[in-house]
Amino acid sequence: xxxxxxxxxxxxxxxxxxxxxxxxxxxxxxxxxxxxxxxxxxxxxxxxxxxxxxxxxxxxxxxxxxxxxxxxxxxxxxxxxxxxxxxxxxxxxxxxxxxxxxxxxxxxxxxxxxxxxxxxxxxxxxxxxxxxxxxxxxxxxxxxxxxxxxxxxxxxxxxxxxxxxxxxxxxxxxxxxxxxxxxxxxxxxxxxxxxxxxxxxxxxxxxxxx
Amino acid sequence: xxxxxxxxxxxxxxxxxxxxxxxxxxxxxxxxxxxxxxxxxxxxxxxxxxxxxxxxxxxxxxxxxxxxxxxxxxxxxxxxxxxxxxxxxxxxxxxxxxxxxxxxxxxxxxxxxxxxxxxxxxxxxxxxxxxxxxxxxxxxxxxxxxxxxxxxxxxxxxxxxxxxxxxxxxxxxxxxxxxxxxxxxxxxxxxxxxxxxxxxxxxxxxxxxxxxxxxxxxxxxxxxxxxxxxxxxxxxxxxxxxxxxxxxxxxxx
Numbered sequence: 001x002x003x004x005x006x007x008x009x010x011x012x013x014x015x016x017x018x019x020x021x022x023x024x025x026x027x028x029x030x031x032x033x034x035x036x037x038x039x040x041x042x043x044x045x046x047x048x049x050x051x052x053x054x055x056x057x058x059x060x061x062x063x064x065x066x067x068x069x070x071x072x073x074x075x076x077x078x079x080x081x082x083x084x085x086x087x088x089x090x091x092x093x094x095x096x097x098x099x100x101x102x103x104x105x106x107x108x109x110x111x112x113x114x115x116x117x118x119x120x121x122x123x124x125x126x127x128x129x130x131x132x133x134x135x136x137x138x139x140x141x142x143x144x145x146x147x148x149x150x151x152x153x154x155x156x157x158x159x160x161x162x163x164x165x166x167x168x169x170x171x172x173x174x175x176x177x178x179x180x181x182x183x184x185x186x187x188x189x190x191x192x193x194x195x196x197x198x199x200x201x202x203x204x205x206x207x208x209x210x
Numbered sequence: 211x212x213x214x215x216x217x218x219x220x221x222x223x224x225x226x227x228x229x230x231x232x233x234x235x236x237x238x239x240x241x242x243x244x245x246x247x248x249x250x251x252x253x254x255x256x257x258x259x260x261x262x263x264x265x266x267x268x269x270x271x272x273x274x275x276x277x278x279x280x281x282x283x284x285x286x287x288x289x290x291x292x293x294x295x296x297x298x299x300x301x302x303x304x305x306x307x308x309x310x311x312x313x314x315x316x317x318x319x320x321x322x323x324x325x326x327x328x329x330x331x332x333x334x335x336x337x338x339x340x341x342x343x344x345x346x347x348x349x350x351x352x353x354x355x356x357x358x359x360x361x362x363x364x365x366x367x368x369x370x371x372x373x374x375x376x377x378x379x380x381x382x383x384x385x386x387x388x389x390x391x392x393x394x395x396x397x398x399x400x401x402x403x404x405x406x407x408x409x410x411x412x413x414x415x416x417x418x419x420x421x422x423x424x425x426x427x428x429x430x431x432x433x434x435x436x437x438x439x440x441x442x443x444x445x446x447x448x449x450x451x452x453x454x455x456x457x458x459x460x461x462x463x
Binding site: 012014015016017018019020021089092093096097146149204205206207208209 | 254255256257261277278279280281282285286289290291292293295296
């Protein structure tokens, strides 16, 4: 894994990662008990779409192609408006930092986080597989670390969930790393996660933004 | 230095329950006629503070926005200010131009201070009910925030605290930086606070306000910083507004 990929996966990167629970907060409020199953569900659905979106963004930029079709494909596969808002908000925070660090392509304003990550990968030479892995790994750690804030847990247990999910992450990476067209992005939505995201966006009692 | 047209970003920090939201409502109520004000709150678990300030009717509700901090209020104002910066920018884009954006930290602990990349100046708030020894114990905010407010002085008789002693502790800990012993029932102390905020707006507009980081716990940090502070442009501040503030608060009680 490249050092820049490690940097992008590091929770200390100042891009507002601490405001996120990966949808875990509303899921627990709705009665979720099995967090490892939730991690697996995300890898199979919303995170898979995100990773593929990032990889296809990178492929487009490598070929010098525009990003409109990638954006449209991502938006069509991210059914929840609240989740699209969250992803654009995170993309904006990341872009704000990244433009101070690297020469990024212009006109990235308003793009979701996976597309900004794809652009960063393009500017820094991060390979497709690393890019997909960063997104999947970050999602696992986002949920696991939020669980420590939301439930009484031994931190070692939360980390063990992440470790146990790594084989599934490796499979995800192998499946999306070679994708290069917007139509390749899997439409693996999760209506349950999407509905919870919509509910969470309008609640007044929440620790996490999303 | 060049004049600036960007709003002054003023941080309000301090432990939970010391009166940060009340201080903001006071500033909105008393300065709202002369300054265009916006508010960003960093709540711990709800948008309670934002709602309370909206409900107070002292400011157009659309000028008050809340940031969720994921149970990390100190991170959101210091190590990773992304969410707050975006909130300030959005607020100004939607409701600006503004003169001042007040950024309220989530009530945290005595060590939390704002990054100078987020705010231009910061007020640290403690209160007499938190214990008369808090000022003496010190910390980066108490010692080096631009202004220290010792709040709720009217409660001192009920909690067995000697306000004069607590203020003297604070003044001693701050090496000349201003202290306001505040009670919203004491008009003179309120006037001193308002005048300090006006002076910060004026300094900011004239380009003379340079963010000073209270910094981490470091026993002699202020001594190094202070040489620069007095020798540089801020010498003017010490001779002017600051001295004025001290004179005022000396007569406040």
